[in-house]
Amino acid sequence: MTNEIAKQPPHSLFELVTDPWTEPFWAAAREHRLTVARCTECSLLRMPPTPFCPGCLSQKLDWPTLSGRGTIYSYTIVSRAIFPGMEESLPYVPALVTLSDAPTIRLISNIVDVPISAISVGAEVRVVWNHLPDGVVVPRFTLAN
Amino acid sequence: MTIRNKTAIVGVGAMPYYKRGASLPQTLNELVCKSIIAAVEDAGLSMKDVDGFAFYSGGFDTPYLMETLGIPEVSYTATLTGSGGGSAGSIGLASSAIVSGMAKVVVCVGALQQAQQRFGAITSGYEQTSETAFFQSSGLVGPGHMFALLARRHMHMYGTTREQFAEVAMSGRLNAINHPDAIMRKPMTLEDYFNAPVIADPLCLFDFCLETDGAIAMVVTSTEQAKDLRQPPVKIVACAHGGSRDWGRSLYWMNMPEEAFVSSGNVAIANRLYRDADVTPADIDVAQIYDHFTPMVLAQLEDFGFCERGEGGPFVESGAIRFEGGSLPINTDGGQLSGAYVWGMTHVREAVAQIRGSAVNQVQSCDLALVTGGPSSLPVSGLILGK
Ligand SMILES: [Zn+2]
Numbered sequence: 382m383t384n385e386i387a388k389q390p391p392h393s394l395f396e397l398v399t400d401p402w403t404e405p406f407w408a409a410a411r412e413h414r415l416t417v418a419r420c421t422e423c424s425l426l427r428m429p430p431t432p433f434c435p436g437c438l439s440q441k442l443d444w445p446t447l448s449g450r451g452t453i454y455s456y457t458i459v460s461r462a463i464f465p466g467m468e469e470s471l472p473y474v475p476a477l478v479t480l481s482d483a484p485t486i487r488l489i490s491n492i493v494d495v496p497i498s499a500i501s502v503g504a505e506v507r508v509v510w511n512h513l514p515d516g517v518v519v520p521r522f523t524l525a526n
Numbered sequence: 527m528t529i530r531n532k533t534a535i536v537g538v539g540a541m542p543y544y545k546r547g548a549s550l551p552q553t554l555n556e557l558v559c560k561s562i563i564a565a566v567e568d569a570g571l572s573m574k575d576v577d578g579f580a581f582y583s584g585g586f587d588t589p590y591l592m593e594t595l596g597i598p599e600v601s602y603t604a605t606l607t608g609s610g611g612g613s614a615g616s617i618g619l620a621s622s623a624i625v626s627g628m629a630k631v632v633v634c635v636g637a638l639q640q641a642q643q644r645f646g647a648i649t650s651g652y653e654q655t656s657e658t659a660f661f662q663s664s665g666l667v668g669p670g671h672m673f674a675l676l677a678r679r680h681m682h683m684y685g686t687t688r689e690q691f692a693e694v695a696m697s698g699r700l701n702a703i704n705h706p707d708a709i710m711r712k713p714m715t716l717e718d719y720f721n722a723p724v725i726a727d728p729l730c731l732f733d734f735c736l737e738t739d740g741a742i743a744m745v746v747t748s749t750e751q752a753k754d755l756r757q758p759p760v761k762i763v764a765c766a767h768g769g770s771r772d773w774g775r776s777l778y779w780m781n782m783p784e785e786a787f788v789s790s791g792n793v794a795i796a797n798r799l800y801r802d803a804d805v806t807p808a809d810i811d812v813a814q815i816y817d818h819f820t821p822m823v824l825a826q827l828e829d830f831g832f833c834e835r836g837e838g839g840p841f842v843e844s845g846a847i848r849f850e851g852g853s854l855p856i857n858t859d860g861g862q863l864s865g866a867y868v869w870g871m872t873h874v875r876e877a878v879a880q881i882r883g884s885a886v887n888q889v890q891s892c893d894l895a896l897v898t899g900g901p902s903s904l905p906v907s908g909l910i911l912g913k
Contacts, residue, residue, distance in 0.1 A: 390665025397663070400656035407659075428781060429660045435771075455682070457674035458727035464667060475664040477675055477780055489661045489780050502682040519663050 387492050387500065389511055389521070390459075391470040397517045402430045405444050410518040413510045416444040417483050428486045449508030450481040451488070451522065458497055472497060478506060478522050491521045499524060528802045533621040534752040534759035535878050535911065537569025537745030543709055543866030546640040549739035554639040557741035558586045559594055562633055565743035570756030571631060576745075578602035578629030580619035582612035582899075583636050583869040602629035606767060606907070610669075611791075611816070611900020613870035615907025618765030620746035630747060636871025637741035661778060669902070670734050670819055672777035674726040677821035680788050681728065684836035688728055691820040692719040693842045695732045695863055698817065701849050702860025705886045709736055710864040733820040735862035742871040744878070760881045760911050763894065764803035767907035770794045775903040788835070790825035790901035795908040800831070803910045805894060807831040810910075812880045812889040813854055813896040814873035817861040822901050827854075830896065830908075849887045858887040873897045877911050 399407055402418075406429075409416045418430035422439035433440055456476035462468045474492040492500050493509065506522035513519060539561040541549075549557060566573055576597050579588045581604075588603040602623040606612040613636045620632035652658055666672050680686045695714065702708035714732065722731040752759035772783050773791030780787075800806060807830060815830075817823050824838025832854055833841040841847075847856040859865045859876040866872050877895035879885040885892075893913050900906030 390663075391667075394665065394667060395659075395662045396654050397659055398654050398656050399659070403656045403659065429657060429779075455675045455679040457671055457678065457729075458724075459665060459667075459671060460727070461723055461725050463725065467665075467667070470665070473665050475666050475671060475675065487781050489664050489666070491664050502678065 384496050384498060385472055387472060387474040387495055387497055388470050389493055390473045390475065390491055391467045392513045393466045394464065396515070402432050406430060407517070409444060410510070410520055413518070415447045415449045415508050415520050417447065417480070417486050418442050419445055426483050426486050428488065447480055447482050450525065451478040451506050452481070453477070453492065453500065453502055453504045453506060454479045454487055455502060456492060456500060474500060476522065488520070492523065493521045494523045529618065529621040529625050529762060529765065530802055531761045531763060531912070532749055533624045533746055533762045534749045535617070535744050535762065536747055536752045536755045536757055536759055537565040537571065538875055538878050539564025539566070539568055539743040540875055541741045543707055543868070544739040545709060546737040546739060549639055550641055554585050554637060555590055555594065557639065557739070558635055558637045558743070559591065561635065561637065561741040561743035562591065562595060565633065565745045568757060569745040571745065573597055575631045576633050578620065578623050578632035580616045580623065580632055580634045581605045582616040583638060585639070586635070586637060600629070602632060606905060608903060608905045610818070610902025611904070611906040612767060613874060613907070614897045614899035614909040615765065615767030615905060617744065617746065617762060617874060617909050618767060618907070621762050621765055624746065624748050630751070632746045634744040634746060635741065636869040638868050639739045640737050658778070661780070669777060670729055671726040673819040673822060674729045675780065676777070676787065677728055677819070680821060680825065683788055684839065686821070686824065686839040689716065690824065690839035690843050691733050692716055694817065694820040694823045694847070695719060697842070697847050698857045698861040698863045701858050701887050702864035705859050705865060708860035708865040709738055710860070729819065732863070735818045735867045736864070738866040738868065740866050740868040740872070742868055742875050744874060758882055760878045761913065763910040763912040764799045765907070765909045766795045766798040766802065767899070767905040768794065769904040769906045773904060773906070776901065778903055788825065790822050790829045791904070791906050792826055792829035792898060792901060792908065795906055796830045799908045799910055805910070810854065810894050810896045811892045812858060812877070813856045814861070814877050814898070815856045816870050816873060816898045816900055817857055817863050818867070820863065823856070826898055826901065830898065855889050858885060858889065870899045874909065877909070881911050881913055
């Protein structure tokens with residue numbers, strides 16, 4: 382299985398719900414722009430986005446455009462269906478990605494389009510954009526080189 | 527002021543453990559009532575003496591139990607918040623009610639019937655919200671898939687191996703083989719472990735706890751009143767729940783600072799328990815460590831100070847957690863990996879048995895037993911029981 386290509390996770394199990402604090406992240410994704418929430422008072426980054434900065438309790442945010450570069454902090458390989466609807470997505474690789482220009486943040490994402498055997502902790506990755514059938518766009522990552 | 531030694535567990539009632547769904551056609555409320563009747567009987571009390579409830583797991587509630595069991599009035603009823611780590615902590619709710627004078631006899635219940643929703647896939651049964659979108663979009667369909675991410679980081683940082691995870695599973699299985707209530711009693715070899723299907727690499731089937739049904743009730747009262755009751759009292763030496771913001775929603779967040787990320791979120795609980803009990807890890811004779819996933823047992827052994835951070839793997843590999851010859855026997859009833867999963871209340875039940883001296887795999891001269899709850903999103907919890 383190690384030569385198999387990491388696929389996208391099963392989209393049938395995910396339906397995007399947003400709120401006013403998380404919507405800008407997903408709206409940026411539709412424009413292929415990777416971003417995270419940043420407090421405009423103290424510059425603390427936070428993900429997932431929440432209504433208050435845990436550092437200074439400000440509600441003021443902006444959404445800097447990031448390079449989309451990162452490194453794999455950890456990952457798991459899912460090669461067995463525990464639900465109907467998962468089979469055709471196997472294998473897929475949920476991963477935590479530390480963002481190069483937001484190093485205090487880990488995105489929960491996936492490594493896609495590379496042989497499973499090439500994936501390792503610490504590997505450099507770059508963002509790719511997966512378009513789901515319902516129009517939602519999700520940032521995922523593939524190996525940088 | 528602490529609750530130290532002021533309250534005791536005086537009655538235990540446990541239903542048989544069932545494979546997932548096999549407790550039907552009994553209802554969950556029926557299982558809960560049976561366990562309460564058995565626990566009150568074990569204590570030598572009357573149902574009319576019960577004046578409080580403290581829960582962790584849901585699916586049942588106080589008014590139905592009162593109506594059904596003929597309990598005239600309650601003066602305390604509370605549930606610990608959270609989604610995985612609170613059974614040990616619910617005992618502390620009972621203690622705090624009794625020590626503060628709000629109630630005299632409090633029943634704690636943990637119960638589970640998985641006919642509707644498999645817990646192994648619970649995160650996909652969750653309602654989709656703006657918060658869950660950040661992990662549901664990645665196909666993290668169950669808690670085991672999430673804990674696999676923590677496990678691989680621990681392996682990367684400390685050289686922890688799958689053989690060490692296997693030791694947790696095999697040690698628990700050896701204890702289950704002797705235990706008549708345990709669900710999984712077939713011997714497990716290292717070969718069996720490595721032949722098991724990998725569900726979320728690096729975790730295989732035997733790294734996951736069981737999916738079972740069951741109900742366990744505990745009766746808690748003051749140590750003073752406990753003297754006159756049927757069973758030797760099992761003192762609640764210390765109990766703590768809560769935890770640090772750095773752990774927070776943990777597996778649903780994944781942005782814990784690294785020191786917390788490779789832990790089990792239990793450092794704050796451990797510190798508080800040892801301080802309140804005025805003991806050290808070396809004083810603990812047996813530990814029931816919440817074993818929903820094997821790697822988290824290693825992280826808890828580290829958090830509770832039985833070994834250094836990162837040394838959980840070598841610690842278990844040395845044989846330390848074995849009932850036969852181990853310096854710290856753990857999960858002496860087979861734990862949740864081989865015994866049964868009832869929200870962690872099985873661990874409280876086994877710790878009571880060890881202190882009473884009535885355990886199947888009885889640790890000799892067992893004066894102090896540790897029980898842990900979690901790791902999951904906060905609260906995590908812990909309990910020290912003693913003679
Ligand atoms: Zn701020």
